Structures are given as C-alpha cells and as structure tokens.
Amino acid sequence: MAKLTSLKSEKRLLDRQAADGIREHILEGILPAGARLLETQLSEQLEVSRGTVRSALAQLAREGLVQQVAFTRWQVSETSPRDAWELYTLRAALEGLGARLAAANAGPVDAKRLKATVVELTSAVKDQRFEDVTDIDFRLHQQIVEIAHHHRLAEQHGYIMQQVRFHMVHSGFLPKDYSALVDEHAALIGAVIDRDADLAERLAKSHNESEVSALSAHTEQVKTAS
Amino acid sequence: MAKLTSLKSEKRLLDRQAADGIREHILEGILPAGARLLETQLSEQLEVSRGTVRSALAQLAREGLVQQVAFTRWQVSETSPRDAWELYTLRAALEGLGARLAAANAGPVDAKRLKATVVELTSAVKDQRFEDVTDIDFRLHQQIVEIAHHHRLAEQHGYIMQQVRFHMVHSGFLPKDYSALVDEHAALIGAVIDRDADLAERLAKSHNESEVSALSAHTEQVKTAS
DNA sequence: ACTCCGCTGATTGCTGACCGTCAATCATTT
DNA sequence: AAATGATTGACGGTCAGCAATCAGCGGAGT
Known part of the structure; x- marks a missing residue:
C-alpha cells in the first residue's frame, strides 16, 4: 500500500490561513514597517469575517510581526x-x-x-x-x-x-x-x-x-x- | 489634593482578564492537567461572551498552558x-x-x-x-x-x-x-x-x-x- | 464475537449585524 | 491661543445562528 499523506494536515483553520496570508505580505516587504492594518479592510481582502482577522492579528502579534495599540490600531512592527x-x-x-x-x-x-x-x-x-x-x-x-x-x-x-x-x-x-x-x-x-x-x-x-x-x-x- | 492613581492601569482588556482568571485556576492546580474546558461553560462562569472566552483560550494556548484539539475540545495541557x-x-x-x-x-x-x-x-x-x-x-x-x-x-x-x-x-x-x-x-x-x-x-x-x-x-x- | 457503517448529539469554527467605548481630529467658545 | 465640546473612524465585545467536525452509540453484516 502506498504511503498516504494525511489529508488533515492540509486543512488549516481559517484564522491560521488568514495569518499566513498577512505574514507573507509582511515578510515580503509589501507591507512596510509601521504600516497600519485595518480590520475591516483586511476582512474584505481576505474574504473572512472581522473576528477571524482579529484572531489572525493576535497570532501575528504574538510572533512579533505586528503590534496592537488598544482601542486604536494594529500596525506592522517597527524595527530598531x-x-x-x-x-x-x-x-x-x-x-x-x-x-x-x-x-x-x-x-x-x-x-x-x-x-x-x-x-x-x-x-x-x-x-x-x-x-x-x-x-x-x-x-x-x-x-x-x-x-x-x-x-x-x-x-x-x-x-x-x-x-x-x-x-x-x-x-x-x-x-x-x-x-x-x-x-x-x-x-x-x-x-x-x-x-x-x-x-x-x-x-x-x-x-x-x-x-x-x-x-x-x-x-x-x-x-x-x- | 490627594494623589489620584491612574484608573487606566486597572483597565485590562476583557479577554486578557478572562485569560488571567483561567490561568490562575490552572496554575493553582484547581484545573488538573488534561481537564476539558467548555467554551459555553466558561463564558457562563466568567460572565463574558463565547468569543471573548475563545480569545482568552487562544492566548493560553500560545502560552502553552492549554491545548486546542480542532473542532473537538480545549484542554489543560498534559505534562510529561x-x-x-x-x-x-x-x-x-x-x-x-x-x-x-x-x-x-x-x-x-x-x-x-x-x-x-x-x-x-x-x-x-x-x-x-x-x-x-x-x-x-x-x-x-x-x-x-x-x-x-x-x-x-x-x-x-x-x-x-x-x-x-x-x-x-x-x-x-x-x-x-x-x-x-x-x-x-x-x-x-x-x-x-x-x-x-x-x-x-x-x-x-x-x-x-x-x-x-x-x-x-x-x-x-x-x-x-x- | 467482531468489524464496519451510518446516525445523532454535542462542541467548536465562523459569520454578520449590532452597540458601546475609545482616540484623534476638528469646530466652538472664551 | 487655550480649553472645551462634538464628530468621526476604528476597535472591543456581544449575540444569534449556521456550518463543520468529531466522539460515541447502536445496528447490519460477516
């Protein structure tokens, strides 16, 4: 029997996929340091709900690529x-x-x-x-x-x-x-x-x-x- | 005039507060390793919405105290x-x-x-x-x-x-x-x-x-x- | 007895709409 | 010009609901 690759590994949760997409853009340099990220705008572009985008941004914040300014904005991290x-x-x-x-x-x-x-x-x-x-x-x-x-x-x-x-x-x-x-x-x-x-x-x-x-x-x- | 302490320092985001509450219970040992965590149950106990609980659990998962089994369950991490x-x-x-x-x-x-x-x-x-x-x-x-x-x-x-x-x-x-x-x-x-x-x-x-x-x-x- | 199959209930994943809160900006007043 | 108040744009959080998925159970077939 041929070795089967797990199908499950392909299936990523939607918020992870969203994070992947945003991360890609940041690491490619398309989104410059300090760039503002709007939840609504991202949710439209990625075609997911705002809540999902929030979850993705929280993940990226934990990874250090994005910063959260409470009640105000999300932005790509600055580097010093x-x-x-x-x-x-x-x-x-x-x-x-x-x-x-x-x-x-x-x-x-x-x-x-x-x-x-x-x-x-x-x-x-x-x-x-x-x-x-x-x-x-x-x-x-x-x-x-x-x-x-x-x-x-x-x-x-x-x-x-x-x-x-x-x-x-x-x-x-x-x-x-x-x-x-x-x-x-x-x-x-x-x-x-x-x-x-x-x-x-x-x-x-x-x-x-x-x-x-x-x-x-x-x-x-x-x-x-x- | 008496010195006023900043109210702002008290104000933590609700999902962080929820995470604090759950984390406390885990670190106190009240919630044993492997214990199942139900979103609805936690939202009732903490008196916050399910979305906020999800956000809190996601944070704790990133901290390594909680594990997510997709579509199935949240549980306190096991330790080996x-x-x-x-x-x-x-x-x-x-x-x-x-x-x-x-x-x-x-x-x-x-x-x-x-x-x-x-x-x-x-x-x-x-x-x-x-x-x-x-x-x-x-x-x-x-x-x-x-x-x-x-x-x-x-x-x-x-x-x-x-x-x-x-x-x-x-x-x-x-x-x-x-x-x-x-x-x-x-x-x-x-x-x-x-x-x-x-x-x-x-x-x-x-x-x-x-x-x-x-x-x-x-x-x-x-x-x-x- | 054993395995396989499908059903069902339970729980999580995600959405859209909604409202309150906050920060920044602008207009108004003094 | 400085302080005050109003407007605006965006985030924080809630809710009801549906979709996706899984664990468990019981029945059919062997």
Whole structure:
C-alpha cells in the first residue's frame, strides 16, 4: 500500500490561513514597517469575517510581526537597532542550545542531510545566487534545530528567525563576506556531525556574533550616509 | 489634593482578564492537567461572551498552558518528563543569557534589590516557609532577567517560568536540598553584582542543571513508587 | 464475537449585524 | 491661543445562528 499523506494536515483553520496570508505580505516587504492594518479592510481582502482577522492579528502579534495599540490600531512592527541586538543575542542563545543538542544526537541520516545543504550553500555562493544563499542559510539553521528534537526550542527559534528575516528585508542588510560565511557554516556542521557538543555550541554562538557585528556596521554605515 | 492613581492601569482588556482568571485556576492546580474546558461553560462562569472566552483560550494556548484539539475540545495541557526536560534546558539557555547581560549592566540600585531578595530567600528557608521559598526563588530569577533589559528575553522567560510553575504544581515537585539552593543563588547573585559575566552565565546554567537532575530523580522515584 | 457503517448529539469554527467605548481630529467658545 | 465640546473612524465585545467536525452509540453484516 502506498504511503498516504494525511489529508488533515492540509486543512488549516481559517484564522491560521488568514495569518499566513498577512505574514507573507509582511515578510515580503509589501507591507512596510509601521504600516497600519485595518480590520475591516483586511476582512474584505481576505474574504473572512472581522473576528477571524482579529484572531489572525493576535497570532501575528504574538510572533512579533505586528503590534496592537488598544482601542486604536494594529500596525506592522517597527524595527530598531535595539530590536536587531535583541534578535541576534537571543538567536545565539537558542542556536547554541540547538547546536549542542543536535551534536548530541545527530545520526548518519542527519549528517547526510546537513552535508547536502552545505553543498547547496557552497554552490549558491559560487554562482552568486545571493537570494538563494539567504534561503539556504535559514534552512540550514532550521535543520540543526530540528535535529535537536526540542519542540519548544524549535517553535521559539522559528519565531525569532521570522523576525530576523523581517528585519533583514526592512534594513536591506545582506551578508558581506560570503566566503567567511561558508567557512563558518561548514565548521559548525562539521562539529555537529562529529558530535562535538561543546565546539558546536561555541561555533553557533560565534557565528551569530560575527553576524551581529556585521549588521551593526551596516546600520552605522546607513546612518552616516543619510 | 490627594494623589489620584491612574484608573487606566486597572483597565485590562476583557479577554486578557478572562485569560488571567483561567490561568490562575490552572496554575493553582484547581484545573488538573488534561481537564476539558467548555467554551459555553466558561463564558457562563466568567460572565463574558463565547468569543471573548475563545480569545482568552487562544492566548493560553500560545502560552502553552492549554491545548486546542480542532473542532473537538480545549484542554489543560498534559505534562510529561519530556516537557520538563524541554523547559529546564530552554530555561538554562535563557537564564544563561540573562545572567550574562545582567552582570554586564548591573548598577548599585540593582545590586541592592538583588541582595534584599537573597536575604528574603535565606530567611524564608531558615523559617521553613517553603511556599514562600518557591515564590521568592521565581522572583529572584525574574529580577535578574529584568536587569538584562532585553524585552524579548523577558517575555520568553516569563512564559517558560509559567510552564515551570505549572509543571511543579502538577508533579508535586519541591526542591530537596534547601541549603544548597540558597548557596547557589547567593553565588549567582554575587557574580552578577561583581559584574563577572562569564561566571554568572556558568552559574545560571549549572543551577538549572542541578534542578533538572533533582527533578528527574523525583519523577523516577514517583514512577517506582507506583 | 467482531468489524464496519451510518446516525445523532454535542462542541467548536465562523459569520454578520449590532452597540458601546475609545482616540484623534476638528469646530466652538472664551 | 487655550480649553472645551462634538464628530468621526476604528476597535472591543456581544449575540444569534449556521456550518463543520468529531466522539460515541447502536445496528447490519460477516
């Protein structure tokens, strides 16, 4: 008998679907930071009721993409350098734990998957497909966290990464030194595969630190340019 | 003229108030793990509409205290040893970061506050007021995180601590070695006040590890006893 | 006895209309 | 010009009701 995929997984609740739609727009940058969101307008566009939109917005607020000003308005979150600092410090802590755990229980299948993704990353950098690079980068970190088998960690990490993506889109930040980026990832994955938990944790943290310093340099540059 | 306190600070949105009420019951242990929650019943008891109850339950679900089974039921979350492990590992990572940051920017005012709380803790242990001990313990860790001045960290830490409390209530877990508990906290606070970030981070993590080992010993004991 | 099937009741998911409340803006008054 | 009052636009919450879904039960067939 052929393996059947669960039909149930396809069926998402309507408010989740609405949240997906809005989230998509925010992460694509179509809805800029600080943009006002009107419940009635969204309910018309998405063809759902106002209550459903409210539920979706509440979900997005919890994810940090949207802010609620009571009795007045919903708006897309603003991003400040302070937010970037929060995101990267928190991300470092979470990925440090994730890398440690992943190294502790990485099997041969996991190792193969990780290696394949590193190859993808390397070739994308080589071919200068820079949009793909960030996607693969995100996927690689997500894979590490998955291997940690830690449900709450995965959830929190997902939310943080969403906000990181959001911040990257709105600040126009792109990594500069791609060869260093590949090297860092390769080293991290190597530590995970070698099941060296201490090293994996250290590398995950230092990787984030190098990103945050590059980012702060970038915002500094933008500031002086204006 | 007498000083008037702001009325506004009292005014919480109705769905938040409803969530507070339900959360209280869950954390007090009045609603046991796995207990079913009926929307209509809650709306009658809380004297709010069903929509408001739904909003409150959705919040609690995001906090991890309640689970939603689509089209079927709401129920208080079940807790497993796996959950405990997740909570304590994640808590260790978050508090490690918190302690590091707190040590980096602890001022004399912060130091005074922390010392006062440690004194409270010490005397509560001495007087064997064990319910107070856990409360003060939670407050102490919360204070450290506050000093870190990291909004997202504080939020996540709050949610995790809520779940820790929930798990403690439902597993009947109490710390065993109170003198060691006081010593560990005193050492941690000392490191923060001395602004020794590395030491503070290490102590915060090891403190959590000692708790999780005590906890697993406890659940093991319960298992063999049954 | 066992399995499968469909029915039924119960509960959640979602909608639309409705009203009160609040914040912001504008007009009025002094 | 500043304080006061009125208007407006949007959110917060309620209600009645229908649709979608699921758990459980009992009957038909094997």
